[in-house]
Each structure stands twice: as structure tokens, then as C-alpha cells.
Amino acid sequence: xxxxxxxxxxxxxxxxxxxxxxxxxxxxxxxxxxxxxxxxxxxxxxxxxxxxxxxxxxxxxxxxxxxxxxxxxxxxxxxxxxxxxxxxxxxxxxxxxxxxxxxxxxxxxxxxxxxxxxxxxxxxxxxxxxxxxxxxxxxxxxxxxxxxxxxxxxxxxxxxxxxxxxxxxxxxxxxxxxxxxxxxxxxxxxxxxxxxxxxxxxxxxxxxxxxxxxxxxxxxxxxxx
Ligand SMILES: Cc1cc2nc3c(=O)[nH]c(=O)nc-3n(C[C@H](O)[C@H](O)[C@H](O)COP(=O)(O)OP(=O)(O)OC[C@H]3O[C@@H](n4cnc5c(N)ncnc54)[C@H](O)[C@@H]3O)c2cc1C
Numbered sequence: 775x776x777x778x779x780x781x782x783x784x785x786x787x788x789x790x791x792x793x794x795x796x797x798x799x800x801x802x803x804x805x806x807x808x809x810x811x812x813x814x815x816x817x818x819x820x821x822x823x824x825x826x827x828x829x830x831x832x833x834x835x836x837x838x839x840x841x842x843x844x845x846x847x848x849x850x851x852x853x854x855x856x857x858x859x860x861x862x863x864x865x866x867x868x869x870x871x872x873x874x875x876x877x878x879x880x881x882x883x884x885x886x887x888x889x890x891x892x893x894x895x896x897x898x899x900x901x902x903x904x905x906x907x908x909x910x911x912x913x914x915x916x917x918x919x920x921x922x923x924x925x926x927x928x929x930x931x932x933x934x935x936x937x938x939x940x941x942x943x944x945x946x947x948x949x950x951x952x953x954x955x956x957x958x959x960x961x962x963x964x965x966x967x968x969x970x971x972x973x974x975x976x977x978x979x980x981x982x983x984x985x986x987x988x989x990x991x992x993x994x995x996x997x998x999x
Pocket of ligand 1: 795796797798799800801818819820821824825826827828831833835836901902903904935936937938940
């Protein structure tokens with residue numbers, strides 16, 4: 775591949791104690807915990823909303839843990855679930871076909887925005903961590919890309935909650951991708967078929983394979999067509 779070098783400087787957008795990269799469940803928990811321990815916290819999220827795969831991929835039934843299942847859930851997750859339920863109730867008015875106790879992704883996005891604001895966390899959406907600033911072998915900040923261009927968020931502590939280890943990879947940490955030998959990642963699974971969409975015949979074979987692999991235990995079937 776041909777390479778070019780472009781000398782450039784990056785504006786220091788924010789200096790904080792802790793920068794959390796990725797606004798999914800892990801990042802939200804980390805950011806709130808850090809803020810409650812007195813740290814000035816920045817939360818950086820690539821998408822237009824918080825919640826990670828819960829809101830982006832409609833993993834709404836993840837909150838079934840609190841409803842008759844033998845899991846002992848506590849801490850910030852439990853607090854969010856109960857607080858959300860007080861404000862928005864259950865979501866069976868929107869989709870009646872699954873567990874009525876689930877979150878609604880759209881309401882959860884609204885809830886999480888106000889939650890992190892209340893916790894005093896500085897949030898940047900539409901901002902992707904694309905690089906790190908290293909000094910003497912330590913990560914001293916992250917470079918984010920947004921419509922504002924490249925900016926540095928410098929921090930005493932950098933927490934990687936990107937789900938993909940983007941910060942660690944940028945810092946040069948060795949990694950493997952996907953399953954051993956095949957390098958396959960998880961397939962798109964049920965989100966590609968569940969909203970009543972009928973796949974074209976040419977694509978049914980691989981969708982069917984992914985569907986049956988991931989939902990074998992539920993007994994659900996691909997729609998006919
Ligand atoms: C289809 C599907 C079904 C699932 N079903 C269940 C289930 O039934 N029950 C259950 O408990 N779990 C389920 N899961 C798993 C669950 O969603 C994940 O375990 C959980 O979301 C992981 O949280 P996380 O915060 O680590 O990562 P994620 O949810 O992936 O969040 C990572 C966040 O980081 C952001 N990000 C990534 N890279 C960057 C970057 N470079 N810069 C800035 N931001 C970045 C992403 O946009 C995302 O918002 C399912 C997942 C999928 C995809």
C-alpha cells in the first residue's frame with residue numbers, strides 16, 4: 775500500500791482524570807463509577823446514542839435478569855434498570871412478541887443521555903477514537919475523529935470499553951480477531967431476520983444458517999417466502 779506523511783497538529787479538546795472510550799453497557803458503568811469516585815470523566819461514543827449493542831442491536835431483553843430468573847444482579851446495572859422502569863415502564867406496548875419486561879431501545883437512549891448528564895459526565899457522541907497519545911510506554915490520551923476533525927482528549931486514566939479493543943490495538947497491544955484459525959466473527963444473527971423481513975431466495979441459505987445457529991434453542995423459524 776502506498777503511504778503518505780502529512781505533518782499535522784491536533785487540538786487538545788479536553789483534559790480529564792478519566793476518559794472512557796465506548797458508551798455501551800461497560801462504558802456507562804465505568805464512567806458512572808469513576809464519576810462517583812470524584813473523577814472528572816469524559817465518555818466518548820462513536821454512534822449518535824448511548825447503550826452500545828443494547829440499543830443499536832435491540833438486545834432489549836437483557837434486563838430479564840431481574841424478573842424471576844436466578845441471577846443476583848446489583849450495582850449500577852440494577853439501579854439503571856429500576857430507575858428506567860420507574861420512568862418508562864415495560865415495553866409491551868411497543869412489541870408484544872417478546873419478554874414484556876425488556877427495555878425499549880429508543881426510550882433507553884433517552885434515559886441514558888439524561889443519566890450520564892446527571893452524573894456530571896462530559897459526553898461526546900459521533901466521536902470515534904482513532905488513535906492514542908503515548909508517552910514513555912503509557913497511554914496519555916485518545917485522539918478522536920468527528921465533524922470537528924481530529925482532537926485530543928488527554929487523561930490520567932484511559933479505559934477501553936469499545937467492545938473491539940480499539941484503544942488497546944491503537945496502543946500496539948497484540949490481538950487476535952475472531953475464532954481461532956478461521957478468524958470468523960459472530961454472524962449478524964437474529965437482528966437480520968426478526969423484524970418480519972423476508973429474505974430474497976438467493977440469501978436465505980446463509981441467513982438460515984446463521985439463524986439456526988443462534989436461535990436453535992428458541993424453536994423460532996425464518997418467515998416463509
Ligand atoms: C445480536 C446480539 C444479541 C445479543 N443478545 C444478548 C442477550 O440476550 N443477553 C445479553 O446479556 N447479551 C446479549 N448480547 C451481548 C451484549 O449486547 C454485549 O455483551 C454487550 O452489549 C457488551 O457491552 P460492551 O459495552 O462491552 O460493548 P458494546 O455494547 O459493543 O459497546 C461498545 C460501544 O463502543 C462504541 N465504540 C466502538 N468502537 C469505538 C471507537 N473506536 N470509538 C468510540 N466508540 C467506539 C460502540 O459504538 C458501542 O457503543 C447480544 C449481542 C448481540 C450483537
